[in-house]
Amino acid sequence: MFLNLGLLVSVGLVLFAFEYKSYGDGFLKDLGSINDEFEELLDIPITEQPPPPPPPIEQPEIKEIPDEVEIEEKIEVNFDVDVKEETVIKEVVIVDAPVVEKADEIFDVVENMPTPPGGMEGWNKYLQKNLKYPTQARRMGIEGTVYVVFVVNTDGSIQDVDILRGIGGGCDEEAMRVVREAPAWEPxxxxxxxxxxxxxxPIRFKLS
Known part of the structure; x- marks a missing residue:
């Protein structure tokens, strides 16, 4: 019981010590009133300074230089040409230069293309009569179209026969032979x- 009473008293003293407040009796110091003349400082007049005058422009000095040589001779132009109003000037006609064609030049496309005797119908009849199916191509079952390229001369004769695309089996050689032995074309x-x-x-080979 005494221990509990002692604890209670000590706790009460500690709380009292924390809760106790004391105020001093000091006097506030009178700082007085400050009279700052801010308005007078703000009313300072602004002084304007005139800009400096521009630098003087120096005018170049013009000196008169005497002529070293005086031209005494006068050039007289004499237009002694009689121009008649009735004179008619002929109109200049520009003629195109003639086109020179080389004799050895080979054309791919011309105004009138070469034609075989009897036209294309006659050409097909010539192929059916003279074209022979090669034995090797027949045995191997080769068929297709052989494209032959050749040159038709100015007299209608055929030269420079060659194969553009072939199928083999002797068909290329047979196509070239038929074209070489063909009658003259119309140039x-x-x-x-x-x-x-x-x-x-094109020359077509087809097994029937």
Missing amino acids: GKQRGRPVRVKMRL
């Missing part, structure tokens, strides 16, 4: 003159 013409033309024709 191609450019500007009314016969010229050499390169032709490309």
